[in-house]
Structures are given as structure tokens and as C-alpha cells.
Amino acid sequence: MDIPANVTFSNFRDLGGLPLPQGGRIKEGKIFRTCRLKPKTEEDKVFLDGLKLDCVVDLRVPREVKEKPDELPLGVEYVNASVFGDTKFQVLAPTNRTKLALLFCSDEQFGEILQGIRDSYAYMPYARPAYKLLFDRLNEGKTVAFHCTAGKDRTGVAAMMIELALGRTREQAKEEYLRSNILRANSNSKILKIMHKFPLRKELYEVVEYSSRVHEELFDIAYASIFDKYPRIEDFLAAEYGVTEKNLSDWKNFYTEAE
Secondary structure, X not given: OOOOOOOOOOOOEXXXXXXXXXXXXXXXXXXXXXXXXXXXXXXXXHHXXXXXXXXXXXXXXXXXXXXXXXXXXXXXXXXXXXXXXXXHHHHHXXXXXXXXXXXXXXHHHHHXXXXXXXXXXXXXXXXXXXXXXXXXXXXXXXXXXXXXXXXOOHHHHHHHHHHHHOOOOHHHHHHHHHOHHHHOHHHHHHHHHHHOOOOOOHHHHHHHHHXXXXXXXXXXXXXXXHHOOOOOHHHHHXXXXXXXXXXXXXXXHHHEEOO
């Protein structure tokens, strides 16, 4: 499903249509990845209503949700599944507090933030309480949308795991992950143009520029954190999330189709 040009949800994607290496594809209209879901226009609202969602899984920390809540159609189940939870990585969530704190960081702290982003990618595949809530909905064959704020990091790791579970290859999943840089190019450009109007420190620009994009090295970190420990995605999902072979068979029945 292509998002209409007049709809303003940035980085919205239907996983439907993505090809599978042995033939077939992911079904359209069943699994969506996106940014925060708050309609800005009537066209946005009509589009969101038309998705016929069963559930939205919001991967943000509670403070993000409080500051910028979703606005969903009536009857859609809402689940807050905080990936960063109470871990040290919650400081990476783009809340008003954490964005303000950037103005007062030392050079050493900017370096720690960049390393923290990398470390968070090793952690995220094991964010069990959060992603299990998403996988439980897939076990039930629900029509699901999942998101964080920009729909690229916490959302990107979730999409990677789902795509691999449905049979897509590492390179296919990586290519789809990196598409966030294309879909968010205009938004990122506007942010950086505004920032460059102010005499801010070079290190701050570097952190914002890096964190506003996705990077091949980050995908590789998340991928390695799984496959350095487990030989197959099936083994990982079973051990870490209780997703059984029967569940995975159901996922493929629910969410994939022949060409």
C-alpha cells in the first residue's frame, strides 16, 4: 500500500508488498510501521481510519507518549510498549527534557551519546517486555501498526526482526531499514536548517545529524547481537520471546502470500 501524497505521516510504511526470497511477498494492509500517529489533516484522519487497524503498539517511553500522544480511531487497541523502559537508554528518547539537556552537554558527553546510540542497538533486540507485546499481537493475526517517534530506530529494529521471521534476508531487511533516510530526508533537512540559524556547538550539530538518520553500522550491530548468539531467527524468537514454530507458521499464513 502506497501512502497518498496528501497524507502527512512521515516514514509511514506498509510492510505489504515486500518480496520474499523464495517467491511471494508480505501481504498488504496487515503490518504497518510508522512515526507517531496523530492526524494533522482530514486526509490523515480518513487514511488512518481506512487502515482498519486492530492494534497500535507504541514503542516510546511514557514521557514521549505524555508529551505527544497518538490520536487513534475508535475501537483500535492502544498498547504502550516502551522499548527503553527503565534502562539507561531512556535518555536517548527525544523528549523535551532530553532535547534541552543537549544544550548543556560537554564534549565527553556528546561522545557518550553517540556510543549510547550504538549500544542501544545491541540492547534493543532483547527489549523483551516491549517487543513481546507486539509479537503477541502477531501471534493472534491482528492488523497492527507499530511506531516510535520518528519510526526509524526502535521501529526499525522491530521491522528487522519481523521481516527476518517472515523469511526475508539480511540484505533485504537492511535495505528496508535504510529507507528511513529517504523518507525522512525533508524532515531532517528542515531540522538542520533551523539549527544552523543558531550559534550552536559543532558537536551538537554532529549528534543531531547522526541521530536523525539511520546507519548501516547500527543495523549491523542489532543483527550481530542476535546472530552472534543464535544460529537462526527462529531460535532467537523462541528463546527470547516464546514465539514457537507454530506461531511462526501462523505468521506466514497471516502475513505472507504467493505472487
